[in-house]
Each structure stands twice: as C-alpha cells, then as structure tokens.
Amino acid sequence: MLAPQYATTPFAVANQCRRFEGQVAIVTGAAQGLGRVIAHRLGQEGASVVVADIQGERAERTASQLSEELDGIFVPFAGDLSEAGVADRMATQTRERFGHIDALVNNAAALIRLKLVDMSEELLQKGVQWNVWNTLRCCKAVLPHMLEAKYGRIVNIGGEAWRVGLPFHTILAGVGKGSMVGLTVTLAGEVLRDGITVNCVSPGGIETAADGDLDPLPPSGFRDPSWNPPEVMRAMGQEMVARNSLGMGRLAHPTEIAAAVAFFASREASFATGQHVGVSGGMAML
Template structure:
C-alpha cells in the first residue's frame, strides 16, 4: 500500500539512523523525498540509495537547521524541484549531555539551536504553503527524555520538552486548517550513533547487553519501527490525530523503579 503517493516529504537529518529509515519508508509509500542533511556526503549517498532501491525520487539538500536562512533556502529548492512540501519530519538533532552547572553557554546554544530552534525554523518555512492548500503534516521527533529525565543529561531534555510544547502549540493553532502536527518520542534505538557510543566503552559487547537488558522488551528499538509510525502520521489516514506524542520506547517510560 502506497499511502503517500503524490506527496512531497522533507526529512531533516536523514543521512543515517532514524531519519534515513523514515525517508526510505516514505519513498516506499510513494512519496518524493527530500533529505535535508548537514553532511553533503551522507545526504547524497542516502538519496542515491533510496532512489536506486525504491525507484522513487529522492534528493539531497545540504541544510543546517540551526540557520534559518539555510532552512528557507532548502525549502525553496525542494519546492522548485519537487513541488510544495506536504510532509515535514523534524528529525535532525544533537545530544548534548552534562551537569547543569558545568555546561558552557556554547553547549546550551548548540543544543537549543538544533533540537528546538531547528524544528521551528523548518515548520515556519513550510507552514505558509501548507496553509494555502489547507493540507499538511508535520512530525517532530522528540525523545522519551521529553517525558522523564536522567541526571547529567542536561540540557537535552529541556530542548525535547520544548519540542513537545512546540508540537502542541502548532497543532492547536492550525488544527482548523487541515494541518496535523504530531510528535514521536523514541527510546533507545539501534542507530549508528548508538553503536558508536557502545564502542567507546571498555567492553562494547557487554555494555550493549546491559543496555538491552534494561529495556522491558529486552532489546533496542529498530529505526524501521519509528519509520512505520511516521508513515502513518504522514498519511491522510491519521489527519484526525493532532497534538499527539507517540512514545516508541519498549516500555521504558511506563516502568517504575525496580
């Protein structure tokens, strides 16, 4: 079933991991996909892979979501090459973890500029065309850090709580204009970044087993599982859902202390 036929979708930070899985799933569902990625090499490579594997149109546009001018140029290029965007997935993000009184002003600014400001820059750039057509879907990738907080992960959860607030505010503002705005909060997903983090530990395999054992389902999530939910939210089937935050974390946030 191609639920996204004839739709144009922008996925930020889609050069790898969750974003790449979402872009690929959208292409499989019939969408034309724009990968808005800061790294030109990974973005171009993923666009080529998706086009070759699915036959769908996939392009890459170098984008720094923290820079409003860069975002506006990206949306203008996507519109020129593919048409007005029907779907936006704000997936680009950066994990900045630390002790609140130890992080620098630069740490705070980097986290907020990408994780929160970046989502707003992209939403602001696509909303005028969506409002004109009275149709659109915006999906913000938040985190289970938006629901529960771990010590020494500051200010990442602050930004992700803000993403939920942005989602709800925009959802209510444009609910009557045919635009659905929702969020997805993934837990521990098996991405290249997670694999890199495991390899920084003295015993990568042991640390991975320990991490998996902490998940109620006994494993890490797969990027494809997040992509499946994003495809639903991007489709016309889910347009009565707006302002929601769908948690995909294997049960972590519903578990009390043990």
C-alpha cells in the same frame, strides 16, 4: 553484499503500504540513522523525499543510495537548518521542484549527552541551536506552503528521556526533545482548522546503526565523540538497569519508529493532531 545482522534485526517492521503516492516529504537529519530509515519508509510508500542534513556529502550519498534501491526520487539538501534563512531556502527549493510540500519530519538533532555542570558554553549553545532552533525554523518555513494548500503533516521526533528523568539528558531531552512536545501541541492548535496536523513521536533507545546502509561511513566530524563519552554511556546504561527502565529489555529497530512516523505523516492520520506518542517499548507509559 550481505546486510549486517544487528540485535534488533528480528524486529524489523516490513512495509505493507503505499500511502504517499504523489506526495512530497522533507525529512531532516536524514543522512544516516533513524532519519535515513524514515526517508526510506516514506519513499518506499511512494513519496518523493528531500533528504536534508547538515552533512552535505553524506546527504548526497544517502539520497543516491535510496534512489537506486527504491527506484524513487530522493533529493539531497545540505545546510544548517538552525541558521536563519536555510530552512526557508529548503522549503522554497522543494516547492519549486515538486509544486507542493505534504509532510515535514523534524528528526535532526545534536545528540549531546552530558551533565549540565559539565557542558561548556559552546555546547549549551549548540544543544539549543541544533535541537530547538532547527525544528522551529523548519516548521515556520513549510507552514505558508501548507496553509496555502490547506493540507500538511508535521511530525516532530521527541524522545522519552525527559519523561523518565534520565541523567545526562538535561539539554538533549529536557530542553530539546521535551520542548518538541510543547511545540507540537501549541502549533497543532494554531493550525487546527487549516488541514494541517502536528504530532510528536518519541523513541527510547534505538539501534541506529541498523539503518540499512550496507557500507556505512565512519563517524563524521559533525558528531564530536566528546558529546557522548564512553564513561557517560556506561553510567547511563547502569542507571537504566537500576531503574528498571529498559521497557521490553531491548533497543528498537529503527523501522519500528519509522512505521509510527509514517502513520502520522499520512492522510490516514486525518483526525489525530497535537498528540505525543511514545514508541519506546514501554520505557515510559501513560
């Protein structure tokens, strides 16, 4: 089957590295989109990867696909990581199977784009639960293992919308992704001399459909269409054009984000911690 062509295909980043031989990485929200590409990149560089996602069947399918494609080890984990005990179970199972946890990439998120006044109480709760609690619980779950080993890499996936004040992003970016920056810095300070680094990579717009799945499944029930109504997406696009905040004028290919994540998750990034790096094509700059 021929791979579909996307607008960002010419900008796909080819991997030239093998930095993760013998290492174990957990990637959350890895069943599809950017998370799938990050899992692919780390596995391509030699890591054994836990493909964690709330969508259990999709996680199993992705792990199977990547294992076959790369002849590597990809293990699915299904569960709502925002719930107490689930992230702990994931970390324990990973440690029991592989003996260590070298990297955690906190990618899982609930992409709810609505104005605050239009959000129901249920969506407010989900927005915080699936954009904040999941990351906090995953960090707390892997830290004892990393502290014991005196080594670890934690990479949080943020987003640039909070830096440019993009409408419809108060919960997703202002509370969710924006909080990743504060968490990154303060947690990095907690483990500064324990061999563990914590960094944050913030994308802008990504062509997430270009995730390498040659036979993508239709949207699942987990991603409710009402979270991103067509009229909201149109208004958001118009706002970005009006503000001239499109940066390079295109979406990112997900491999462009995954390349930055792979660096911060690697041993090479030994002296970089507490850093927030925008990989958004100039959507936001220093």
